[in-house]
Amino acid sequence: MNPATSFAQLDSLVALITSAVNDAKEEYSRLNLAVPDLASVDAHPMDSMPVPRKLKKAAEIVNGACAQLSTLLLSPYHALYLRCNDYITSISMRVAYEAKVADHLKEHPQGLHVSEIAARNGLEQGKLARLLRVLATKQCFREVKDDVFANNRLSVLLCSGTPSAGIVGLSLTEQFQGGNVLYQTLTDKVTGPSYAPNHSSFSRAHGGHPLWQYYREVNPAYGKRFSAAMKGFGHTLSTETMVHGFPWNNLPPETSVCDLGSGIGYISLDIMRLNPGVRIVLQDLEETIEHAKAFWQDNAHEAVSEGRVRFVPVDFFKEPPVAGCDIYYIKQCIHNWKDEESKVLLANIRKVMKPTSRIILQEYVMPHLSPSSEDSEEAHFIAQAPAPLLPSFGEGRLLQHYLDIAVMILTNSRERTLSEFKQLGNAVGLEIAEVWDCGELSALEYRLPQGST
Numbered sequence: 001m002n003p004a005t006s007f008a009q010l011d012s013l014v015a016l017i018t019s020a021v022n023d024a025k026e027e028y029s030r031l032n033l034a035v036p037d038l039a040s041v042d043a044h045p046m047d048s049m050p051v052p053r054k055l056k057k058a059a060e061i062v063n064g065a066c067a068q069l070s071t072l073l074l075s076p077y078h079a080l081y082l083r084c085n086d087y088i089t090s091i092s093m094r095v096a097y098e099a100k101v102a103d104h105l106k107e108h109p110q111g112l113h114v115s116e117i118a119a120r121n122g123l124e125q126g127k128l129a130r131l132l133r134v135l136a137t138k139q140c141f142r143e144v145k146d147d148v149f150a151n152n153r154l155s156v157l158l159c160s161g162t163p164s165a166g167i168v169g170l171s172l173t174e175q176f177q178g179g180n181v182l183y184q185t186l187t188d189k190v191t192g193p194s195y196a197p198n199h200s201s202f203s204r205a206h207g208g209h210p211l212w213q214y215y216r217e218v219n220p221a222y223g224k225r226f227s228a229a230m231k232g233f234g235h236t237l238s239t240e241t242m243v244h245g246f247p248w249n250n251l252p253p254e255t256s257v258c259d260l261g262s263g264i265g266y267i268s269l270d271i272m273r274l275n276p277g278v279r280i281v282l283q284d285l286e287e288t289i290e291h292a293k294a295f296w297q298d299n300a301h302e303a304v305s306e307g308r309v310r311f312v313p314v315d316f317f318k319e320p321p322v323a324g325c326d327i328y329y330i331k332q333c334i335h336n337w338k339d340e341e342s343k344v345l346l347a348n349i350r351k352v353m354k355p356t357s358r359i360i361l362q363e364y365v366m367p368h369l370s371p372s373s374e375d376s377e378e379a380h381f382i383a384q385a386p387a388p389l390l391p392s393f394g395e396g397r398l399l400q401h402y403l404d405i406a407v408m409i410l411t412n413s414r415e416r417t418l419s420e421f422k423q424l425g426n427a428v429g430l431e432i433a434e435v436w437d438c439g440e441l442s443a444l445e446y447r448l449p450q451g452s453t
Ligand SMILES: C[S@@+](CC[C@H](N)C(=O)[O-])C[C@H]1O[C@@H](n2cnc3c(N)ncnc32)[C@H](O)[C@@H]1O
Pocket: 212, 230, 231, 260, 261, 262, 263, 264, 283, 284, 285, 288, 314, 315, 316, 317, 330, 331, 332, 333, 336
């Protein structure tokens, strides 16, 4: 190929980056906000507000295009080696998290010598410094002088008690341990082809227990951490955007919303803050509903005392949820189960729907990566990235693929495409009426077919 022709792909990627960065600057100017400072440990206003669509898209394009551009310019040996060793970031992060490095640095904004950090957590200082340097290279922690480390915008989120601490712990322990035995799980004649929860790699690494049973019977402390992790993960997925993606604020007063598989119900709390007229019913397994009660008592006790929220334990496979609600909201539960169980769950809801009831299922809708994919319905609902990026935005939307594998490891389940969601609904007599773009996740709206009872 003519060298000049081959430069076109470099130029296209750079042009995409330039245009996306300009969009980002416009959004920060419109909101009168500065771009976050990576060295700062203070929360930025953008961290707790709905991320504007234009800014989110700009970040996805920059992320996808920078990754693609650097892969073009690096030698393939170098690029491949880096990918094979991505886990070194995870293991370094685990050491920093377990050894509470961020906590130790909290009172030392100017930084602390690694010998002092090591004196507090008992690790060998030379090894600790090398691990922290890997993380600092990935913009988590800063090395402010030789062997002196300080927190920054990312590392401060590793501190105990922050919203992200739970999801960091879950990712780096139970999920990581499961991931370690994924290959054995996939090549085992029994567990490889199976989608049963007790055949997950998590189960292989944890005495054969499926995840929920493990939390209930073996490690309730991790079970509690999982509930907190789901709330923290809301920040990763930009909960605010998820809540603003569906018109919750237009629902008439007294609309009943059953949050099924609610966890502690933090999204429902956001929904109620957006529309105080709604009536919430939280439904989950008994022990999780106890966590939900405590969370609502701490964060919205007046809604509890005024009866605007009810707590009703359920096993959603064994019995239907509370009957006759206007909305059945179910977020990131179906992705934990294979089709058979998912159909039972949806069929149980269908049994108690009124003709006007809607199911709002909030999940990732997985894209096709191939530019030749002709799923026109998907193209209608799901934004495609501009060429020469992968249509799915490549690394710009890596998170959805990470989560797809996380649920493979933890619960032996998967994220689904739009046509798979359609098939699930059709199998139990439900139709998809709308797909709402909620930023990271989508909200699929299922209704009963017209004229059905
Ligand atoms: C991935 S979490 C999602 C929680 C919440 N919707 C959110 O997005 O944060 C899945 C939830 O399903 C609940 N769950 C699992 N099995 C269940 C069952 N048989 N009946 C009711 N809830 C169940 C879990 O306790 C957990 O809270």
